[in-house]
Amino acid sequence: MTFHNPWILILLPVTAAALLFSMKGTRQPALRFSTGALLSGLKSTLKLRMLKGIIIVRMLSLFLVIIALSRPQLMLQESKIETEGIDIVLAIDTSTSMLAEDFELKGKRENRLEVVKDVVDDFIKNRSSDRIGIVAFAGNAYSVAPLTLDYGWLTQNLERVRIGMIEDGTAIGSGLSSALNRLKDSEAKGKVVVLLTDGRNNAGNISPLTAADAARALNIKVYTIGAGTKGLAPYPAKDFFGNTVYRQVQIDIDEDTLKKIAEKTKALYYRATDTKSLRNIYGEIDKIEKTPIEEKGYTEYKELFHYFLIPGLVLLIMEVVLKNTWLRRIP
DSSP states (O other): OEESSGGGGGHHHHHHHHHHHHHHSOOOOSSOOSOSGGGTTOOOOHHHHHHHHHHHHHHHHHHHHHHHHTOEEEEEEEEEEEEEOOEEEEEEEOSGGGGOOOEEETTEEEOHHHHHHHHHHHHHHHOSSOEEEEEEESSSEEEEEEEESOHHHHHHHHHTOOTTSSOSSOOHHHHHHHHHHHHTTOOOSOEEEEEEESSOOOSSSSOHHHHHHHHHHTTOEEEEEEESOSSEEEEEEEOTTSOEEEEEEEOOOOHHHHHHHHHHTTOOEEEEOSHHHHHHHHHHHHHHOOOEEEEEEEEEEEEOHHHHHHHHHHHHHHHHHHHTTTTOOOO
16 A cells, blocks of 8 residues: 555654643643542543543544545556557559469459458558558559558558559569658658569669668668469450450569568568468568567556545544533533
């Protein structure tokens, strides 16, 4: 138990001393007798004993009120919360090569972008105190969502990402540069880009390695992910009658460049060949990038003053009533 105003407890010995001093003061007798022999055989009555002890009731009541004024509290819980937060930009390739259906989602074959969106959605939901932004790129890059803690709004914008929204191509350097622009003014202790692509840089005016040098200068880690099965992948196309048919195509991922980007920024490169490995990759990045930024502590108390105040007031009222009724001194 602790006291919110412990200095008030100084009044306890002061009050006790004052009451004891008042008890020792000289009193004038109500009646005078020539000799005490007439009273020597009388026994002390209950009323007389209570009259002498009423000072104890007063002392106890005052003690209880003083303790109540000091606000005694019971500590219920003391906790320390370590919040972890970093700024993360997810850069996602939306070129037409992402239409290849070599991944599965909920037991059905699905194109790469839809699987990536589902995995990224889970990644966002697993974070709790990070600002996250999204950049999409194909022939050039555009910002899907700025850095935000509003994960609901973020996933809504993620759902709107479609292949064909911008001109086709794979501008890895532009996509990375756009992500860096979102992070360059950030004051977070940890800044991360997770860049996913399934091709080679063939568009844009910025070299991927030049963008990687800029990331290193800004102290931003860039985790790179190459998405797609090794070898041939089924790619949807339309036949003469408008029906969807699949042809096997070779989609080449520039793994050397992706590895160099990661190495330059002291991060890692991953290769996702199916949905499971893609989920594992984002899960691993989620575990790696945990940066403590603030520690908060809080203590929860239960107020106990009323347990002292109420009995103290009851005793005080009882003393006043008794001294003015049954224990009243006459004259």
